[in-house]
Amino acid sequence: MPDTLGKAFRLAVMFLGLAACFPLTAEIDEERAGELRHLLIQECGSCHGLTMRGGLGPALTPEALEDRHDIGLRAIILHGVPGTPMPGWNWKLSEEEAQWLVDLLREGVE
Amino acid sequence: MSVIGMKTALSAMVAGVLLAVTAVQAGDLRGTGDMGVIIERQSGSLLIVESTGKTRLARVEELGDFSHASVKFSRDARYAFVFGRDGGLSRIDLLRGETRQRVVQAGNSVGGAISQDGSLVAVSNYEPGGVHVFSSEDLGPVARIPAEYGDEGELSKVVGLVDAPGQRFVFSLFDAGEIWVADFSEPGEPDIRKFRDVGRQPYDALITPDGRYYIAGLFGEDGLVLLDLWDLDAGVQRIMDGYGRGEEPLPVYKMPHLEGWAAANGLLFLPAVGRHELLVVNPDGWREVARIPVHGQPIFAVARPDGRQIWVNFAYPDNDTVQVVDVASLEVAAELKPGSGVLHMEFTPRSEQLWLSVRDENRVEIYDPDTLERVATLDAITPSGIFMTYRAHRIGL
Structure with missing residues (x-):
């Protein structure tokens, strides 16, 4: 799907409040995927653990994320959680890349 | 397996062969006062090193999740207690290069x-x-x-x-x-x-x-x-x-770490949280003496034991940089780019060497802190914390 069309479609979906039912399809090239995986394990791992079992930040294992919707997780990754140490990463990550990370977390990083 | 994973595995194999040759022989008498340990983050292993010849002595493996790890030493500086992220607590014999006990x-x-x-x-x-x-x-x-x-x-x-x-x-x-x-x-x-x-x-x-x-x-x-x-x-x-x-x-x-006390001028140097500054505090009245603008969010502000410099490393995305603060002038006197992922710095107790870990490049660099020249490089797998045994005899370390 062309990117602009994808964005418009997502916007429409978000307005309907149904985004969680229509997950983004993330197209990430191999090099960027390597960078994202490194970022997740090393930088996110500082607080969430290299194996995502948690630290100062909560666990991000597949089980821990079972009841969480994609849209909420993407928002946390991109915008952070006010009042907690979780910072926003939207200066570094696109919405698609945040979704790619959510997908990876749901699979499990080990 | 990712490229990084393959490189890590390969360097682990190579390192294993090398270390087998140089491991401490049980029969050799030696002290532990010039020894130290380095956390190898991703492989969950510990390197045992010494700062006289600046060499690696042994690697202890299978110590668990080291995404956050720290070390304390026994009062005779023979044993290292290693605290891993996964709740693992290991007691390591520095001279034999082996785990004596481990509990999760x-x-x-x-x-x-x-x-x-x-x-x-x-x-x-x-x-x-x-x-x-x-x-x-x-x-x-x-x-x-x-x-x-x-x-x-x-x-x-x-x-x-x-x-x-x-x-x-x-x-x-x-x-x-x-x-x-x-x-x-x-x-x-x-x-x-x-x-x-x-x-x-x-x-x-x-x-x-x-x-x-x-x-x-x-x-x-x-x-x-x-x-x-x-x-x-x-x-x-x-x-x-x-x-x-x-x-x-x-x-x-x-998150920054608070571990930076400079004896010189009796000042305390602390990373500010959420600002790219070092806070300088005078314990006499706990007044702010200065704030020193630095390159990024400081993580560690490590005082040279003689109190003359403070070495500072930074959070992502600035973790390729280290700055050296001159205590006498309270100014950044030098900036180094040792490589991607500088996670920790440790001095030898008399201040003549500064060791720092470069995680993404699988190296530990040893600097002369006066000349700022690199004097040695050790291979290590995704190194993070570096701990010298002098800590055994310091309150709070």
């Missing part, structure tokens, strides 16, 4: 401390929140201190655990905003003194080298909290209140 004492841990007399090892845990205390002889259990707070008896994550004179451990409750002092000077259950409502989200703490002041950094507030361990009845005191001057804090991509 909790689900998720952040650090530890060794008691004044060397008999007790305490671990601060996130899950279950609290402190577990073990015998340093055999890691047998001694005490459990659940960090209960509030009406529901919730458990708080525990951070900033240090030893203090009087056979005490001091630690902070991140979720509860409390500081506890656990006194083990009498046999049996510890006597625990709790200081409540000290401030929001204490994230780490330090104790001054004389063992008198415990200072916790607050993530949720603009300030620090101070406890005078010579006078617990005086309670906690807020210092450096409003150091951010109400400005919106910058995002923090990694």
